Amino acid sequence: MEKKTIVIGVIGADVHAVGNQILYHAFSDAGFNVVNLGVMVSQEEFINAAIETNADAILVSSLYGQGELDCRGLREKCDEAGLDHILLYVGGNIVIGKQPFEEVEQRFRAMGFDRSYPPGTPPEVDIADLKKDLHIED
Amino acid sequence: MKPVLLIDFGSTYTKVTAVDVDAPRLLGTANSYTTVQTDINNGLADALSRLEARTGKLDYSERYACSSAAGGLRMLASGLVPELTAEAAKTASLGAGAKVLKTYAFKLTEDDAEEIKALSPDIFLLVGGTDGGNSDCITHNARVLKEIGGSWPIILAGNRNAARECERILEGREVHICENVMPKFGTLNIEPTQREIREVFLNNIVKAKGLTKASELISGIMMPTPSAVMAAMKLLAEGTKAQKGMGDLIAVDVGGATTDVYSVAEGLPDDPRTALRGLPEPYIKRTVEGDIGMRYSIRGIIEAAGLERVAETAGLAPERLSRIVDTFAENTDMLPCDDETQRADEALASWAVRVAVTRHAGRLEEIFGLGGLKLVQTGKNLVNVDKFIVTGGSLIHTEHTRDIASYGFYDEEEPESLKPKQCDVLVDRSYIIAAMGLLSKNYPDAALTILKEELKTETR
Numbered sequence A: 001m002e003k004k005t006i007v008i009g010v011i012g013a014d015v016h017a018v019g020n021q022i023l024y025h026a027f028s029d030a031g032f033n034v035v036n037l038g039v040m041v042s043q044e045e046f047i048n049a050a051i052e053t054n055a056d057a058i059l060v061s062s063l064y065g066q067g068e069l070d071c072r073g074l075r076e077k078c079d080e081a082g083l084d085h086i087l088l089y090v091g092g093n094i095v096i097g098k099q100p101f102e103e104v105e106q107r108f109r110a111m112g113f114d115r116s117y118p119p120g121t122p123p124e125v126d127i128a129d130l131k132k133d134l135h136i137e138d
Numbered sequence B: 001m002k003p004v005l006l007i008d009f010g011s012t013y014t015k016v017t018a019v020d021v022d023a024p025r026l027l028g029t030a031n032s033y034t035t036v037q038t039d040i041n042n043g044l045a046d047a048l049s050r051l052e053a054r055t056g057k058l059d060y061s062e063r064y065a066c067s068s069a070a071g072g073l074r075m076l077a078s079g080l081v082p083e084l085t086a087e088a089a090k091t092a093s094l095g096a097g098a099k100v101l102k103t104y105a106f107k108l109t110e111d112d113a114e115e116i117k118a119l120s121p122d123i124f125l126l127v128g129g130t131d132g133g134n135s136d137c138i139t140h141n142a143r144v145l146k147e148i149g150g151s152w153p154i155i156l157a158g159n160r161n162a163a164r165e166c167e168r169i170l171e172g173r174e175v176h177i178c179e180n181v182m183p184k185f186g187t188l189n190i191e192p193t194q195r196e197i198r199e200v201f202l203n204n205i206v207k208a209k210g211l212t213k214a215s216e217l218i219s220g221i222m223m224p225t226p227s228a229v230m231a232a233m234k235l236l237a238e239g240t241k242a243q244k245g246m247g248d249l250i251a252v253d254v255g256g257a258t259t260d261v262y263s264v265a266e267g268l269p270d271d272p273r274t275a276l277r278g279l280p281e282p283y284i285k286r287t288v289e290g291d292i293g294m295r296y297s298i299r300g301i302i303e304a305a306g307l308e309r310v311a312e313t314a315g316l317a318p319e320r321l322s323r324i325v326d327t328f329a330e331n332t333d334m335l336p337c338d339d340e341t342q343r344a345d346e347a348l349a350s351w352a353v354r355v356a357v358t359r360h361a362g363r364l365e366e367i368f369g370l371g372g373l374k375l376v377q378t379g380k381n382l383v384n385v386d387k388f389i390v391t392g393g394s395l396i397h398t399e400h401t402r403d404i405a406s407y408g409f410y411d412e413e414e415p416e417s418l419k420p421k422q423c424d425v426l427v428d429r430s431y432i433i434a435a436m437g438l439l440s441k442n443y444p445d446a447a448l449t450i451l452k453e454e455l456k457t458e459t460r
């Protein structure tokens, strides 16, 4: 079967590089074609990369607590750029401090993110979700 | 003695250069008007007889030529995202010595189609999508090109998974399939496309531009003039097995209609912690500023730099400068004829250099975020380049070449622009750079010796 393409990166002025590397290896090993934009990635860079590579999903990382601000408007810009219905996931430490995750998830859903993940989610969980969402069978 | 003749069919002048490759030295140069409308050989014969008057009769063992006559190599390019494949297409075309009339991004519109038809390029470069990536855009654009008709060749260098389909869509057209200019996201692969552009130039364009008659006289190499300039700059920077090069350099050619900037340098950040943004940069890069030139595009200089600032540099009142600019724009052959026009010309050249080098050079941004300061570089870091080569009438025919060139240096007031800090300025007074690029193909050592001899370092 044709490989699905995903774009990953750490959004905003965030330099936490370790999780991003782990995600890159985990998703590549799971059979995805991973376009890794690294750290300090702007919304525009996520979108441009997704357009050229015809990506199926964008996985945004945010670790430093500014996730909500940095992610705002990404879905709208995707719509604008013709990336209709592209899957948007977000994970890391996406908000400041400890907040009930259901509320956080709701806020990110309202912003157009299909899935969001609490701190420390192991890659197996998101890989399984992505395969489900993209109708990939093992 | 083994004399070799180098010919540059320019848009206005045909320049001929005679060199001895045995004991490498310049024997002489001459020029005459380019006569592409009638028979290109007339202008050439004229230039050659002038050359002979200077050098005496020479029995040339070889003759090589480059050309930017009849509009140069006129190209159009289309890609997908402006900052990505469209930019890659433009970079590839400029680096192959083309004059890029326009670069399109995303799907071509009906208006674009009309414009393309009217412009009727020498070559169309069609790209878009990484390998296995987006194919909608490039196939759509192939259909638009098919609709437009015409007989210009199309070079296809986009998503390889869409290449065959595009070829089918364009059946009946001359199509050259190349490797993708951006096979993987964020990588640049422009050499195959550049080789193809040169091939097509040799096989089709030379003929179409009335240069075949001349090509009977020529021993082989025929290339667009900017390619010859790039070859010369690469040679000068890198040297040969036998001779050391000068290392990283920048060259600026301020013309009447455009200003070309070349850099030979990796251009990586000084601080390895700096994050790099944007497309990778080619080691040899050429940019062309279509709005910056000393006559046809003189108003572009004023627009980019501001009348007040240029007037201040010239030491003239803005109204006076404005009138001189009008006069130059209307009389494109006009040379400075008195103190005021000379000062205006030099100030305009200074700002042309400044604007063009600033656009060519990369930028370093400081981002203050959580956890302190972060550096982000886009484009090439040219701060450490220490050779600055200049050519073009307004810079050659003045004593103030170094002052004019220094407008292209690093400026404390604009520290984000990564222009060179300390440079020797070398001037191409005998106008031999393109000729030495041609010669470098078969006689690199002779070409390098002559370049080093003829490019004179300006002292303050």
Ligand code: B12
Binding pocket: A013, A014, A015, A016, A017, A018, A019, A020, A022, A023, A059, A060, A061, A062, A063, A064, A065, A066, A089, A090, A091, A092, A093, A094, A095, A096, A097, A117, A118, A119, A120, A121, A122, A123, A126, B369, B370, B371, B372
């Ligand atoms: C190392 C580290 C740093 C290093 C980073 C070095 C580097 N270049 O990578 C340095 C010292 C630079 C740093 C700086 C800062 N840090 Co710090 N840092 C950490 C630390 C200790 C570890 C991060 C790490 O590498 N984890 C290991 C990796 C494997 O885990 P991960 O990043 O979480 O990623 C995994 C999952 O989260 C998930 N995941 C991640 N992204 C996504 C995306 C999707 C879609 C999915 C599905 C899953 C997913 O998968 C990954 C792999 O398993 C954490 C605390 C912690 N223990 O997490 C704080 C932490 C992230 N930092 C924090 C802060 C506040 C900062 C600073 C603002 C501190 C400051 N004031 O200077 C700066 C910010 C700098 C910046 N501009 O980015 C806070 C963030 C608080 C918040 N979000 O509320 C943390 C949580 C510490 C804390 N408890 O306060 N930091």
